[in-house]
Amino acid sequence: MNVVLASPVVALVGNPNAGKTSLFNALTGSRQKVGNYPGVTVERKAGRLPLADGRSAELIDLPGTYSLEPRSPDEAVTRDAVLGRLVGERPIDAIIAVVDATNLRNHLRFALELKALGKPMVVALNMIDLADRDGIEIDVAALEELLGLPVVPTVAVRRRGLEALAAAVSSRLATPATEALVPDGDIAPLQREARRIATAAVRSVGAPKRWSERIDGVALHPVAGPLLLAGLLFFIFQAVFAWAEAPMGWIEALIGAGQDLVNATLDDGPLRSMLVNGVLAGVGAVIIFLPQILILFFFILLLEQSGYMVRAAFIMDRLMAGVGLNGRAFIPLLSSFACAIPGIMAARTIDSPKDRLTTILIAPLMTCSARLPVYAVIIAAFIPATQVGGLFNLQGLVLTGLYLFGVIGALVAAAALRRTVTRGPSPSFLMEMPKYQWPAPRDVGIGLYQRATAFLVRAGTIILVSTIVLWGLASYPKPPANWEGTALDYSLAGRIGDAIEPIFAPIGFNREIAIALVPGMAAREVAVSALATVYALEGVDEENTDSLVETLRGRWELPTALAFLAWFVFAPQCISTLAVTKRETGGWRWPIFMFSYLFAAAWLAAGFTYWTARALL
């Protein structure tokens, strides 16, 4: 057997929220998502770990789990990786067992279970800073002695103890594996042993964490808790509008300057039209929302990192149980506010298959960040920025309302699904409360950076390409000289729009909207860039230089605008979501179901909004 060439494989294994991914990022320079709640990592990730002797190992980050007996699909990944059962992956050579120094008793149990596998192993005693903070003192030498394993104290977020950890792994890799003990399935002896070791190694326990209990006294209070949560969400949506105004103005000015520059340097022709009306008007109409997206995620990241999110899940559990959903679904659903794709993947942490399927099916109802541009442009055009009650901005209120509308839609859908297609028992909510702590600026920074790059990459690829294709379809073929209508009427896009308009006419959508919804399948923001491009092209003859907001204000009636907003609350049209649903549910059945029910809901919601608004106004 040739073992010399391949670099050894080392896996980070441990309970959820122990800091495995933080260690992984610090050791390999990766930027995987870290969060202060259990179940952040749901996939195996690999990186390169430089070893003391100049070689390097392949370091594997895994989903957290409490034992090698998985309860949910993400935990099964960890078991399979540790036991070398993952198809196409090399078996692991050594384990870094990550334990939380503030919760030694519980975490050591799993470490002992791992030790019994007989692989070379090192214990990372992580979060030693929080143990200090809480007055917990650990005798590392005694712990090493009792465990019979090297123990390295680490603070992943401050990069402390990393070199010692890498050195311990290097020297451990040199030791041969021992015979694995066959587990007898009885966890009680391991639990007793863990308790014995923890009691012997923890030297002094200081004052209990009073302030943390005090915060929870409010955050988990049956009345104050929900009020606090509602207040926080409300404040966030107000901030999204209030704080983004200035940077959005700068981006808009920049795009305008770009258009002027192209107009001044290029002769009138297809290239100029494509750049001004396709690329700059279309993609620009989307990019402008970057500040709002970043502000929203800044707050979500703060809530995630502080440890509050799981409290929010707890608060929501009662409401969610009412519709047959498990509190566990809260975090996947919350992730869906960024994008349904990570949300649907995070549903892997849900153990009950029916619960998991329900969560996947309703995840697209959470307002993903791709819908923010759509909402924001319509709100800016049709909702006045007046103050309500001297305190709230009406635009922020409407935005909050749209997000709430999505959540209510999801709850209604869940209740309906749980009584029909996903009927079945639902286990009760069990989730470990993470410790409160100040958000690490680096983690928040990484989170924002990832959102910004993901958004800009989308703008530069899928949105750019869709917009250029739409520009082409909306510009060609050119009408003959004696053509009576507009150029758009004659173009391919105009004809496609005419063909599908009858489906949407009853709910107040015009041909331009019908045209925009088709490329909006690729990415929802494209609906905005498509409208910008179509109207920019239509306005060409009149030397129209209005922004999209002004154009919409001039051309749409309020009922149409409101119906358009209602449509996007349900908006099924995102191909990537359907693709990931197929992957996670293992077939086309559920994505097709998802598309159909969301399409019907979107059509009805837009219709009711349009008809009601028409009747009232």
Ligand SMILES: Nc1nc2c(ncn2[C@@H]2O[C@H](COP(=O)(O)OP(=O)(O)OP(=O)(O)O)[C@@H](O)[C@H]2O)c(=O)[nH]1
């Ligand atoms: N104070 C402190 N916080 C830490 C340390 N290591 C990790 N954290 C924080 O603990 C939380 C959990 O970290 P992760 O790295 O996501 O934990 P994980 O073990 O990968 O969690 P799962 O993927 O959910 O199993 C995050 O908020 C980190 O910022 C540490 O050594 N000290």
Ligand SMILES: [Mg+2]
């Ligand atoms: Mg992780």
